[in-house]
Amino acid sequence: MRRLVTALALLLAVLLLGPGPITAVPAHADGGTPPYAPIDRPGPRLTVPARTLDASLDCHGNPRTGPRPILLNPATSVTPEENYSWNWAPLFAKAGRYYCYVTMPHHTFGDIQVAGQYLVHAIRTMYRTTGRRIAILGHSQGGMSPRWALRFWPDTRAKVAELVGMAPSNHGTRSIPGCLVGLTTCVPAVWQQQAGSSFMNALNSRAETFAGIDYTNVYTMLDEVVTPPPSSGLTTGRGRIANIRVQDVCPLDPWEHVTTGTVSPATYAVVMDALDHAGPARLSRIDRSLCGRLHMPGIDPLDVASFTPVLTALPSLVSTVVPLVTFSGAPLLRREPALRCYVYAAGC
Known part of the structure; x- marks a missing residue:
């Protein structure tokens, strides 16, 4: 297992050299940037068919017992099974925690505005099923995209107690050089x-966080995908926020972006501190005894079959950083999708 993830990390590091482009915010009629929707305006009607949304949610355990229910939201290029079935899910099952996967179209390569509708539905459904506010755990895009639902569907905020992001792309990245507007x-x-x-400008408009929700963002300075790594953190709004570097927990933690959300024992320690206590994670309270481990608990290096999802994820994972190529069925575009009308102050 160690050889597999190390080889994957090296491959990604080779592919991810160079600065990424900056995509301009579309100009408003007066030549300035567009005003964004007020933070408390009701969200739009969901346009993804209800049957499709229902089929995207896969839940396990007893919804009425155990620790706080948790929604597992996948990273770009992977399914939730590929991201979580061999590491986090067994831990939550053992703890008696009710958890759900949400599966996005096209291996999470599609329009994140559409993914936001899947998350709105998942949040509402889990809250209705459990009768409790939920936690959301997400890796990379999965730690960022729930904020789209919280930003533009205000009713979801009262249904979410905690959002934990593992190397989340909260402000985007400068490390994917191949996407050039109009050229690739x-x-x-x-x-x-x-x-x-x-998209990033709209996501972070007016407020990054909201009152009543705890936000924990754990990131590594070895991240080669989300750069600069501290951009994973959040600063504005009324939510309670903890932005924690892996190196402040375990200085010698060797894991990069992909493995920070799937293997790192330091990330595990931060996540569990957040989930097991009121409020976001607290650096002074985190269990550093895990720093002597090679991987997080829940992973069995001898269970070769459990790593099948890792192998199936590799082609799509590598294609993330390669322009002109997709194995997911997601459309290839010459620029980012236009923002939906509900994003703007003028509305629809």
């Missing part, structure tokens, strides 16, 4: 996660 084609989610994209 890339899948929607890659365009949208460029630093300075219209």
Whole structure:
């Protein structure tokens, strides 16, 4: 297992050299940037068919017992099974925690505005099923995209107690050089996660966090995908926020972007501190005894079959950083998708 993830990390490091482009925010009629929707305006009607949304949610355990229910939201290029079934899910099952996967179209390569509808539905459904506010755990895009639902569908905020992001792309990245507007084609989610994209400007408009929700963002200075790594953090709004570097927990933690959300024992320690206590994670309280481990608990290096999802994820994972190529069925576009009308102050 160690050889597999190390080889994957090296491959990604080779592919991800060079600065990424900055996509301009579309100009408003007066030549300035567009005003964005008020933070408390009711969200739009969901346009993804209800049957499709229902089929996207896969839940396990007893919804009425155990620790706080948790929604597992996948990273770009992978399904939730590929991201979580061999590491986090067994831990939550053992703890008696009710958890759900949400599966996005096109291996999470599609328009994140559409993914936001899947998340709105998942949040509402889990809250209705459990009768409790939920936690959301997400890796990379999965730690960022729930904020789209919280930003533009205010009713979801009272249903979410905690959002934990593992190397989340909260402000995009400068490390995918191949997406050049008008010159190359890339899948929607890659365009949208460029630093300075219209999507990122809308996502972080007015407030990054909201009162009553705890936000924990754990990131590594070895991240070669989300750069600069501290951009994973959040600063504005009324939510309670903890932005924690892996190196402040375990200085010698060797894991990069992909493995920070799937293998790192330091990330595990931060996540569990957040989930097991009121409020976001607290650096002074985190269990550093895990720093002597090679991987997080829940992974069995001898269970070769459990790593099948890792192998199936590799082609799509590598294609994330390659323009003009997709194995997911997601459309290849020459620029990022236009923002939906509900994003703007003028509305629809």
